[in-house]
Amino acid sequence: MASLDFKTPVIREQEDAMVVAHNTRIGLVLFAIYVVFYGGFMALSAFWPEVMRKPFAGGANLAVVYGFALIAAALVLALVYMRLCRKSK
Numbered sequence: 001m002a003s004l005d006f007k008t009p010v011i012r013e014q015e016d017a018m019v020v021a022h023n024t025r026i027g028l029v030l031f032a033i034y035v036v037f038y039g040g041f042m043a044l045s046a047f048w049p050e051v052m053r054k055p056f057a058g059g060a061n062l063a064v065v066y067g068f069a070l071i072a073a074a075l076v077l078a079l080v081y082m083r084l085c086r087k088s089k
Contacts, residue, residue: 023085030077037073041066 044052045063052063 026084027081030081034073034077038070041070 044066052066053061056062056065
């Protein structure tokens with residue numbers, strides 16, 4: 001049976017500070033976009049719940065459609081982040 005060898009040194013990848021700064025900026029911009037989108041959902045829920053109750057698409061109310069859109073937006077923004085932060089070869 002294999003055992004864990006804790007004496008083997010861990011080799012860590014060295015990242016350029018400019019690349020880290022670039023990726024951080026992109027992440028913060030995409031995060032800000034999502035926060036605005038989520039803030040719209042929260043504002044509608046808190047101040048205009050009657051709008052969220054109205055049927056929107058296919059019989060589902062706006063709250064359900066907006067909720068699924070938030071999930072989809074998170075996935076899309078994650079893919080955008082992955083694409084923009086790829087290492088060039």
